[in-house]
Amino acid sequence: MSPELIAVSFLILGLVLLSGKWIRVMSTPLQKLFLPSSIIGGFVALFLGPEVLGSIVTWLGFGNSFLSNGIFPLEVLDVWSVLPGLFINIIFASLFLGKKLPSIQKIWRIAGPQIAHGQTIAWGQYVFGILITMLILTPFFALDPMAGALIEIGFEGGHGTAAGMAGTFEGLGFYGGLI
Secondary structure, eight states: OOOOHHHHHOOOOOOOHHHHHHHHHHHHHHHHTTTHHHHHHHHHHHHIIIIIIHHHHHTTTTTTTTBBSSSSSSHHHHHHHHHHHHHHHHHHHHTTTOOOOOHHHHHHHHHHHHHHHHHHHHHHHHHHHHIIIIIIIHHHHHHOHHHGHHHHHHIIIIIHHHHHHHHHHHHOOOOOGGG
16 A cells, blocks of 8 residues: 555545535534434445445446446555554544543542443353354354354444454454454
């Protein structure tokens, strides 16, 4: 990936986000739903990319046309595909910037119930996911046992965490976890 390709990819991404902002400003119903411009722009990119526009063009029999992958070049999509794994680091690295950290006692008093709740949810997702995988999905459907962790990674961790786990999945030979 050349610096020029990365710059063009970010420029296109910026235009997509600006189109989301414009649509949000022009649409009162979307404003009332409190939909962020980034979500609206994401839908614009989804519809103009290979998943919707490209599929429609291919379905219509024009699989070799320039729109068969949507309006975005494949090289741009390749640059975009690595961004979630990188950007999740920026989100976590900037969480406490400019904030004075409280004492451990105050942290525990405020966050203790949420920590207990979050751990209960996370462990419940792991336990139920692994139990269902080991008792039903692996014996009857030959699913890889590592799929038991996907519920917790996808729900508690979110799509950014799931994207960040791609290298781990590849290293473990669990290619089904990348889909």
